[in-house]
Amino acid sequence: MSLDSVKAFFADRAPDIVIIETEASSATVAEAADAHGVEPDQIAKTICVRVGDQAMLVVTAGMRRLDNRKFKDQFAAKPRMLGAEDVASLTGHPVGGVCPFGLATVLPIYCDTSLKAYGEVVPAAGSTNSAIRISPERMAELVGATWVDVCN
16 A cells, blocks of 8 residues: 555656666665665665654665764654554555655654765655655655754
8 A cells, every 4th residue: 555655645746756666675775775776875764763752754864873862952852763563554654665755644754964965865665665766855845854964
């Protein structure tokens, strides 16, 4: 279902974007980089975290990790990672296919500035073997994301 919600999202908001489906899994950053022939940091990894009672998505360059100090400075709290069931329930996407498009629940979305190092990034598209190619700026604009600096 989640690939369908992503297809519907792009049909409505950006019909020029093509969803790429691969035979190989792209569930991890390394697998996705291999499947799409890009550097691991070009994979736009979407992380679902909770801050207090608020769940949110943070999209980062593939090899980056959240920096607890920067995150706390930005959001006044430490992030708590959500379990796979909660992630799937909130986003409508399975772990390994989580992306900021076609979400089951309206969530705040943040893009880390680490993505700006590349003219094109490759986020998942709702399944463990689908993705798109897009500029970080356009991705943020399409999903109404706020830019933050929360990674190491």
